Amino acid sequence: SQTIHQWPATLVQPVGSPLSLECTVEGTSNPNLYWYRQAAGRGLQLLFYSVGIGQISSEVPQNLSASRPQDRQFILSSKKLLLSDSGFYLCAWSVGLAYQPQHFGDGTRLSIL
Amino acid sequence: QKEVEQDPGPLSVPEGAIVSLNCTYSNSAFQYFMWYRQYSRKGPELLMYTYSSGNKEDGRFTAQVDKSSKYISLFIRDSQPSDSATYLCAMSAGAGGTSYGKLTFGQGTILTVHP
Numbered sequence: 001s002q003t004i005h006q007w008p009a010t011l012v013q014p015v016g017s018p019l020s021l022e023c024t025v026e027g028t029s030n031p032n033l034y035w036y037r038q039a040a041g042r043g044l045q046l047l048f049y050s051v052g053i054g055q056i057s058s059e060v061p062q063n064l065s066a067s068r069p070q071d072r073q074f075i076l077s078s079k080k081l082l083l084s085d086s087g088f089y090l091c092a093w094s095v096g097l098a099y100q101p102q103h104f105g106d107g108t109r110l111s112i113l
Numbered sequence: 114q115k116e117v118e119q120d121p122g123p124l125s126v127p128e129g130a131i132v133s134l135n136c137t138y139s140n141s142a143f144q145y146f147m148w149y150r151q152y153s154r155k156g157p158e159l160l161m162y163t164y165s166s167g168n169k170e171d172g173r174f175t176a177q178v179d180k181s182s183k184y185i186s187l188f189i190r191d192s193q194p195s196d197s198a199t200y201l202c203a204m205s206a207g208a209g210g211t212s213y214g215k216l217t218f219g220q221g222t223i224l225t226v227h228p
Contacts, residue, residue, distance in 0.1 A: 006156075032214060043117070043201060043218035044157070059215075090156050094214055099207045101147050102216060104156035 002027035006091050006105035014113055019064075019078040021108050023091030026072065031093040033074040034102060035066055038088040050074060086112045116140050119202055119219025128228050132189040136202035136219045139183065143204040143217075146178050148187045151199045151221065160200075161187065192226045199223050 003026045013019060025031050032051050036044040046059045048066035056066050063082050067075045074091055088109050092102040119136045126132055134148075145164055149157035161176040163169045169176045177186040185204075189196055202219040 043119075043220040044203075044216070046215055049215070092156075099145050099205060099214055101145070101159055101162045102214065103159060104149075106156045107154075109154070 002093070002103070004091060004093055004103065004105040006108055008108060009106065010109045012111045012113060013081055015083055016080050019076070019081050019085070019110070021076040021089055023074040023105060024072055025093045028072070028093070028095055030071060031095050033068065034092040035074065035076050036090040036092065038090060044090065048076070081112050083112050086110055114139060116217050117202065117204060117219045120222055121220055123223040123225060125225045125227065126192055128192060128194060128226055130192050130226070132192050132196070132224060134187040134200050134202075134222050134224070136185050137183055138185075138204055140204070140206070140217070141183070142206040144207050145205040146176070146185050147203040147216070148176055149201040149203060151201060157201055194226050194228055197225045
């Protein structure tokens with residue numbers, strides 16, 4: 001069966017520091033991969049999605065970037081974090097060209113000080 | 114106007130009650146409708162998935178879609194304390210074109226079932 005891993009689970013970073021969050025999927029090939037951010041009391045906002053290695057689409061211009069160096073690995077990065085980057089970051093996957101629902105990891109809670 | 118509107122609650126019910134959760138939407142291109150359950154400090158877990166209008170039942174859960182009214186519901190029968198969580202509705206126009214299965218979420222309803 002498929003599983004998704006995100007780490008770290010919790011992260012506290014100072015303003016201006018870099019960021020790297022990692023997500024890996026097991027048990028499937030060529031998944032569609034997604035990064036979301038969830039702010040307190042709000043729904044999930046799609047940040048990036050990828051349909052293949054090296055293919056990244058950005059939904060919202062911001063201080064973050066994403067990369068997909070391997071088929072089942074998705075990385076969220078920033079060169080200099082802002083206070084507004086605080087939130088709960090979730091990675092999700094789906095498979096297939098026809099629509100299939102997305103499945104989420106357990107997220108990284110990021111606090112910027 | 115948000116594409117998807119969901120009453121954030123909170124909603125508090127006694128154990129055994131029937132719970133009704135609802136979302137309305139404005140984008141007529143949405144064809145796929147999902148309900149996710151999210152426990153505190155965890156990622157959303159897919160609960161129900163339906164395509165187009167109609168009902169779908171899975172155990173104590175029933176998902177209902179009315180595309181003509183742009184309205185979806187989730188019913189929970191015989192609610193249990195373990196059902197206490199945030200429930201998120203989500204919708205998609207599908208995987209074709211440039212949407213790539215993009216999900217649009219409601220803001221979530223916080224549900225508490227007390228013994």
